[in-house]
Amino acid sequence: TGTTQMPQLFSLGYHQCRWNYKDEADVASVDSNFDHYGIPCDVIWLDIEHTNGKRYMTWDSAHFPTPEKMQHSLSDKGRKMVTIVDPHIKKDDTYSIFKEAKSKGYFVKKSDGTDFDGWCWPGSSMYLDMLNPEIRKWWATLFIPEVYKGSTESLYIWNDMNEPSVFNGPEITMQKDNLHFNNVEHRDVHNIYGYLYHKATADGLIYRGEKSASKPSDRPFVLSRAFFSGTQRVGPIWTGDNTADWNHLRVSIPMCLSLGVSGLTFSGADVGGFFGNPDVELLTRWYQLGIFYPFFRAHAHIDTKRREPWLFGDEAMNNIKSAIQLRYNLMPYTYTLFHDAHEDGSPVMRPVWYEFPQEEASYAMEEEFMFGPSLLIVPVLAPGLSEIEMHLPGNDLWYQLDQDRVFDASKQKTVKIPVTMETIPVQIRGGSIIPRRMRPRRNTAAMAKDPYTLVVTLDKRGEASGTFYSDDGSSFEFQKNKKYMSTKLAFKRHALSNDVQYNNLHYSNASSKVERIIIKGLKKKVVKIDGNLTKIEHWESTQDKESGLWTTVIKKPGLSMTENWTLRF
Secondary structure, rough: OOOOOOOHHHHHHOOEOOOOOOOOHHHHHHHHHHOOOOOOOEEEEOHHHHHHHEEEOOOOOOOOOOOOHHHHHOOOOOOOOEEEEEEEEEEOOOOOHHHHHHHHEOOOOOOOOEEEEEEEOEEEEEEEOOOOOOHHHHHHHHHHHOOOOOOOOEEEEOOOOOOOOOOOHHHHOOOOOOOOOOOOOHHHHHHHHHHHHHHHHHHHHHHHHHHHHOOEEEEEOEEEEEEEEOOHOOEEOOOOOOOOOHHOOOOOOOOHHHHHHHOOOOOEOOEEOOEEOOOOOHHHHHHHHHHOOOOHHHHOOOOOOOOOOOHHOOOHHHHHHHHHEEEEEEHHHHHHHHHHHHHHHOOOOEEHHHHHOOOHHHHOOOOEEEOOOOEEEOOOOOOEEEEEEOOOOOOOOEEEEEOOEEEOOOOOOEEEEOOOOOOOOOOEEEOOEEEEEEEEEOOOOOHOOEEEEEEEOOOOOOOOOEEEEEOOEEEOOOHHHOOOOEEEEEEOOOOEEEEEEEEEEOOHHHOOOEEHHHHHHHHOOOOEEEEEOOOOEEEEEEEEEOOOEEEEEEEEEEEOOOOOEEEOO
């Protein structure tokens, strides 16, 4: 049913959500605290309480009197906002969406042909018949700022309860003999109702982009709880209402892995757990895992205690901050993975067996996984641990991320590694080249012109390879006018090369500089680097005493991702 739609770059950053941020001052405080404490964040979310009495696409004027100003204050910093828009329409003749939909006969019918009336958050509600293409087209016209009053072009959407959820219905949904377009019974279309609602909403944001002068061709971002085959073409999903306990932390891994291999790779679980109050250890460990969910959002129930990262003391905050910063400095690698998913359907978060199918021991693994082809993630999933056991797949080298240790999987398949609350156990596969951006920033927009760091981890043959993809991060220009760039990176025969495959972005070299190259796994100390016309003057080499392998760090090599180049060692 197709591959994953290329997401906007901001949507791969950190999302801060709860039911509910209570007013504009609360939103402003949360936003400013992210900056005050230096924690990256791209999106702040508003749940159902921001509306006027659960009338979606309205605002509670007492608590959100100037929603456009609120959104502009975020967008001026490069941040976005997401509001919730559910499929149940409050039964109220003064509510313009209800009034128009009722007058046009747009609601799902009961078996006797009258409008179906169910109970959900607003109370008595009716449900749009999304099987009807005319209704989907009408719905998509409602998201332009002229209609969705108080919205701006930096506002994106969350579709919840779209199974559809009906509190007083059988199995908490609508009756199976309810009637849709062309008298189709609900029992025959239940599983696609949420998908069609999700798609119509995303079409609304595409329509908004088509009508926009300032943000034309804007890619949609709409999170959905319900999904079906084809949802990957529309937008992300999440695993629903979870609980703040260690079992839910653990089970989120096979849930997201299963979604990924079935084609729905843009998914995640609520970090911290939706219900309940996580202690500091559980919350920290959840962030340390959550940074490797393809969709990375913290969310919490209205009855839970506030749990923004800075509310648990300096030590916990710094550990959570470090985890979120790791998510951001891996962003060039992550965005490239999403482009791979868009091109060929490969999952971003993938089971170990996906990369190592010959290794039968990996078939039952549910507590460690691969993030793309190059990173092995072994999260801490139980309280009070001082060490964890890690299985090393394959027969090659594994390098601890941002550490000096090297493991040879042909000599030791299982390794015990010490862990503290600071530890995020990540191994880089030998034979990889990973592009990173290491400067701490407030969000993805602030990273746009940052230089790159290339991390090269050699396999036993002394080789490595990787890819890099970039576009404007927001529009459909990469499809419409091929506005993107892609490169292949390789280390072979003692030479590191960048081979630009395609470049229609016309980036200046100044905005795509390589500021550092880290090469791990060299068998000899580097004494000379030949850059042809590029003179390499600054590098340092250190040797790992245990493995005998060398690491060379090249500083300010004067190279760019937009140019072909080769360094010979």
